[in-house]
Every structure is written in C-alpha cells, then in structure tokens.
Amino acid sequence: MKITHDDDALGKFHSRLAVAGGFVLLCFVLLVLRFAWLQIIQYGYYQTRAEDNRISLVPIAPSRGLIVDRNNLQLANNYSAYTLEITPAQIDHLERTIDDLATVIDIQPKDRKRFKKLLEESKNFESLPIRSRLTDEEVAKFVAQRYRFPGVDLKARLFRHYPKEAFASSTLGYIGRITDRDLDKIEAIGQEANYRGTDHFGKTGLEQHYEFELHGTTGFEQVEVDAGGRAVRTLARTAPVPGNNLTLTLDAELQSIAEQAFGDRKGALVAIEPSTGGVLALVSMPNYDPNLFVDGIDTQSWKVLNESPDKPMVNRALNGVYPPGSTFKPFMALAALASGKRTPHQAIFDPGFYIFGNHTFRDDKKGGHGMVDMYKSIVESCDTYYYVLANDLGIDNIARFMAEFGFGNFTGIDIQGESKGVLPSTDWKKKRFKSPAQKKWYAGETISISIGQGYNAYTPIQLAQAVATLANNGTMFRPHLVKFITDSRTGVRKLVEPQPLKKIDLNPEHIEVIKQAMIGVNKEGTGARAFAGAEYVSAGKTGTSQVFSLKGAEYKHHSIKQELRDHALFIAFAPANAPKIALAVVVENGGFGAQAAAPIARQIFDYYLLGKRPKAPAAVDEAAVERDDE
Numbered sequence: 001m002k003i004t005h006d007d008d009a010l011g012k013f014h015s016r017l018a019v020a021g022g023f024v025l026l027c028f029v030l031l032v033l034r035f036a037w038l039q040i041i042q043y044g045y046y047q048t049r050a051e052d053n054r055i056s057l058v059p060i061a062p063s064r065g066l067i068v069d070r071n072n073l074q075l076a077n078n079y080s081a082y083t084l085e086i087t088p089a090q091i092d093h094l095e096r097t098i099d100d101l102a103t104v105i106d107i108q109p110k111d112r113k114r115f116k117k118l119l120e121e122s123k124n125f126e127s128l129p130i131r132s133r134l135t136d137e138e139v140a141k142f143v144a145q146r147y148r149f150p151g152v153d154l155k156a157r158l159f160r161h162y163p164k165e166a167f168a169s170s171t172l173g174y175i176g177r178i179t180d181r182d183l184d185k186i187e188a189i190g191q192e193a194n195y196r197g198t199d200h201f202g203k204t205g206l207e208q209h210y211e212f213e214l215h216g217t218t219g220f221e222q223v224e225v226d227a228g229g230r231a232v233r234t235l236a237r238t239a240p241v242p243g244n245n246l247t248l249t250l251d252a253e254l255q256s257i258a259e260q261a262f263g264d265r266k267g268a269l270v271a272i273e274p275s276t277g278g279v280l281a282l283v284s285m286p287n288y289d290p291n292l293f294v295d296g297i298d299t300q301s302w303k304v305l306n307e308s309p310d311k312p313m314v315n316r317a318l319n320g321v322y323p324p325g326s327t328f329k330p331f332m333a334l335a336a337l338a339s340g341k342r343t344p345h346q347a348i349f350d351p352g353f354y355i356f357g358n359h360t361f362r363d364d365k366k367g368g369h370g371m372v373d374m375y376k377s378i379v380e381s382c383d384t385y386y387y388v389l390a391n392d393l394g395i396d397n398i399a400r401f402m403a404e405f406g407f408g409n410f411t412g413i414d415i416q417g418e419s420k421g422v423l424p425s426t427d428w429k430k431k432r433f434k435s436p437a438q439k440k441w442y443a444g445e446t447i448s449i450s451i452g453q454g455y456n457a458y459t460p461i462q463l464a465q466a467v468a469t470l471a472n473n474g475t476m477f478r479p480h481l482v483k484f485i486t487d488s489r490t491g492v493r494k495l496v497e498p499q500p501l502k503k504i505d506l507n508p509e510h511i512e513v514i515k516q517a518m519i520g521v522n523k524e525g526t527g528a529r530a531f532a533g534a535e536y537v538s539a540g541k542t543g544t545s546q547v548f549s550l551k552g553a554e555y556k557h558h559s560i561k562q563e564l565r566d567h568a569l570f571i572a573f574a575p576a577n578a579p580k581i582a583l584a585v586v587v588e589n590g591g592f593g594a595q596a597a598a599p600i601a602r603q604i605f606d607y608y609l610l611g612k613r614p615k616a617p618a619a620v621d622e623a624a625v626e627r628d629d630e
Helices: 005-041 043-054 094-102 109-121 136-144 180-188 205-209 252-262 299-307 325-339 374-379 383-393 395-404 426-432 443-449 460-471 508-524 593-610
Strands: 055-060 074-086 128-131 152-161 175-177 200-202 219-225 231-238 245-248 267-272 279-285 348-350 353-356 359-362 370-372 475-477 482-486 493-495 500-503 539-545 567-574 581-587
Touching: 074 094, 074 136, 109 128, 109 299, 136 152, 200 205, 252 267, 252 279, 252 593, 267 460, 267 593, 325 374, 325 383, 325 395, 325 460, 325 508, 325 539, 325 567, 325 593, 348 383, 353 383, 353 443, 359 383, 359 443, 374 383, 374 508, 383 395, 383 443, 395 426, 395 443, 460 475, 460 508, 460 567, 460 581, 508 539, 539 593, 567 593, 581 593
Parallel strands: none
Antiparallel strands: 055 219, 074 128, 074 152, 175 200, 219 231, 245 482, 267 279, 267 581, 348 370, 353 359, 475 500, 482 493, 539 567, 567 581
C-alpha cells in the first residue's frame, strides 16, 4: 500500500500526542506521588508544623521550695506579684516605647539601668522585666492602655522573699538572674528543659548548694494563638511541681540571739551539736539583706555592699581565716599527751620568758607563772609552757596531730566556697614559697606556732568542728545545715543522716585531762568572769590573735587604731559532762578573748541550755584580765 503524505503527518501527530499524553500522565503520577508523600508519609511532620504555628508551648516556672528552721519558722518563701515585661524583638523603637510606658507606669532610672543590663545579658527575643511588683492601681492603668504597647505585657511571677531580711544571710544566700555560668551548670546535669521559663538561680549559701532540690519541675501550657501571635485559649496544661522544702538544723532564735550579741562588731560564730554535726547557728557579722538581689541589685546598693570596709558579703564563718591564738593550746596539750612528750603533772618553771637561740620569747605575764603543769598551762594560758613543748614536739608532729582535728582542711559543710586555711608544716612551706631560704623551716618558727600565732590561719567553722570533736571524745561529724528534705509531691521527709567522718584514736584519760582544764578556764581561769554564776558547767578556752607584729613593744588596746587591735576568740562546749552544744567565736579587733568573745558565748549557752533571753548585746567586759598570748 502506498503511504501518502497525509498518513505520514497523521502518524507523527499520533506520536507527538502519545508523548504529550505520556508526559501529562507522568506529571499526574508525580503529583499523585508528591501528594501521597506530603499527605501520607510526611503527614505527621506537617501536622506538627501546622500545630506549631497554631499552638504555642508556654513553660510555667515552678514555685521554689521553702527553707525553714528546725522549729518550722520560714526563713525563705515566695509570693506572687505582677511584672511589666518587654519583648525587645517585637518592638521597633525600644527607648521610645519605654518613654511612653513611663507616662503610664512609674519607671525610675534604676529600672532602666537594670533593664539595660538584662538586655545585654539576654537574647533579644526573651521577655525582660522593666518593672517588678506592680501595685493594683498600676496594673489597672496599664491594662486600660495595653493596646498602645505591642510587645509589652503583664506577667504574674513568683518572687523569692526572705521575711527576716538580713537574718542569717550568709547561710541562706540569695538568688539572682541566670547567667552563662549558671547555664553551664544546668547543661552539665541535663536540666535545660526543666529550666525553661526560669529566670533565677541560687548564687550563694544554701540557695546555691541545694539549687536542684529547691527549683522543682517546670510545667507547660498548650496555648492556641492567632496570626499575630496572641493567645486565644489554653488547650492543655501540665502543672509545675514545686521545689522540695528544706528543714534546717539551725535554731532561728539562737541564730538571732547570736547576731544580736555582736552588736555593731564584726566577727563570726559557729555553734554545732557535737553528737550529730548539726549546725545550730552560723553567724557572720555584719550581714546584708538578700532581698536586694531578687530583682537584680541596683548599682548603688551593690557599690555600698561591695566597697564597704566591713565586707558584709564575706561569709566570715567559712571564709574568714584567723590565727587561733590560745584556743590552740588545748589541742597542743592533747598532742603532748598522745605523743608521750608530757604527762598531766609534769611541770616546768616559767620565769616569764623562753630563750631559744638568739631570740627571747616572752610570756604575757611579767615575772611568769611560776611552776606550771598542764592544767595550769590551760587555765592561766601560760605561753612559756607551750614554747618549751613546741620545741620538744617539732613542727611536723604538731601538723600531723592537728590535721586529725580538721585544722587546715575543708570541713565539708553543705555551703560551697569555704576556705581551707593554713596548717603549717615543712612540706607546706616548701610548696608555699619560691626561694630556697624561704622554703626552709626554722626551728624558731615552731615556737610561735605553739601558741596559735605564726603561719597558723583557720576558719571559725574549723575551730568549731575541732572543739565539737573534742567534746564528742574524738568522734568527728561533718558539719551540716539541712536536717530534712521534704518532697513537695508526697510530703515525705528524707532525713539527712549525720555523717561521722572519723574516730580519732585518743586515750579517754587524756581527753578527760583536757576537758577538766577547760572546765577550769571557765571556773577559775581566763573565762571565769564571763561565766560567773552560770547554772551549768561549761568548758572553754579564751584566745587572742595579733593583727600586726608588736616587734617587742607592749600591747595597749585603747591606744591602737580599731582596725589594728587584736582579734578576740573563744571556744567552748556545754554542759561539760554531756555536751549539747559546742561553739567558736571570733570578734574581729575585739581585743582579749575574755573581754569580747566569752561574753557572747555566755549568752548563747544561757539561751540554748536555760531558755534565758538576753536584753542587750553582749557587753565588752573591760574589767576582765586576759592571761593570753597578746
């Protein structure tokens, strides 16, 4: 058959039609496949994306756990108040908006400074407070004009509150806004999600150490939002779980009496229950009001605290290091008994000085104490007795024995940042100094060590732990401030078990010798005036530590500038036969231990053992005669 030109054209047309039809079919198949991919395989993904555009997940910060004393008195709690907050990412002209807000709500220069600081530390999409704790009237004013301020809103927030203000501030600590360093700690334990919506973090004290107990569990709200990002309705809510509550070993009334006993003097006091290690009072004076830090402390208040010569931000109980003075002598005497270098009745003659090499070490009492045995050396605080003893013991034997009582080491108390202090030894000096001459230990240096001077430097918490261990016949407990942790969900209280650290191998007869001598201190020795008429038997030891070298000159307390006067110290426990409380007191620049520190201890014991409340701060006993190492 002959193929015509028309047939040829028709064939080509059919071929093109088939190709076009195939192409259309392919496109249709691809569309169907794409539709199946999007609607079936990727359904979950795009549904989530759509829901994310419609639903916002809003974190709900939990209520921070309470802190109460051993008698359930609240020392740290929370209250709710409205905060005016700005989201910078939603505002074109930030300064203009703040100026306009100031015509409605009172915004002070300090509020602007704090907001500017927060803005520098935060991401611009975060909601930041410009004013906290609005009154009902201020809330009403803003609500009436909210339409004028897109990106500005009211939020109900919980605020930390310390109802007793400056009370026990170094112990409780404070909270502040979360910083990058805090975020590193949060990320290190995988708690990032739990801190969404949380602005504050424990910075010092118990607030810091128990942060992850106190914080709680963050809740969430599923909120439907419109195209403008404004909430329409709440779809679901997971309630936050409040933080756990802390019940302290601290006795708030005892703490208050101890703080009042100092008056306007600087210093520290630590009182411990010897049989458990529970801290009954932990005082650092002067103190500060932790409420200042809750909203972010203003520049002026921070300057006052930070530049004050009295250093209220320093926790003297844990970070202050002081030569222990004659409070060191009972432990030196115990070292002499344990090593066999002395017996209780072995005596020396004290002419009022001790010559070692080319140097004369003088006793505080001109003419000396005469014949001195161990009991008299503690009761009358005879320096010469310990000058001779130090030379017989040697520095490394002294250091090894004192280390057993925790001198020069961390106590492990449940507050971070305590100082280690200095327990001098030949090894310590080699590590401490650089030149060969400085590295060498000289025998004459041991003499000063024996009376708690020289390189000796310990914290009040170390002194308290040591005397509590002595009172407890050599059993040492880790000092701790928290007695119970109460689960906020179940109400179950978890006891923080007392933690015995060691049992020092000591002869009970040797301990009794030292205890009897310390009883003698408060009956007939340097502490007798402070404890005259006491209805209980106590044991103690006064101490005085030099702030600067006298270089052979006579110490005249009232003719020396306040900041150069000696520190007054006192360690004690009571009742002597069955100790319930042991303490260490340091009064900076207070002079003699018998005059300034022992009267404070008397007020503490009178309240704790007898319930007697003092009517005024502990008076300085100007008539007390201190026979110490001044």
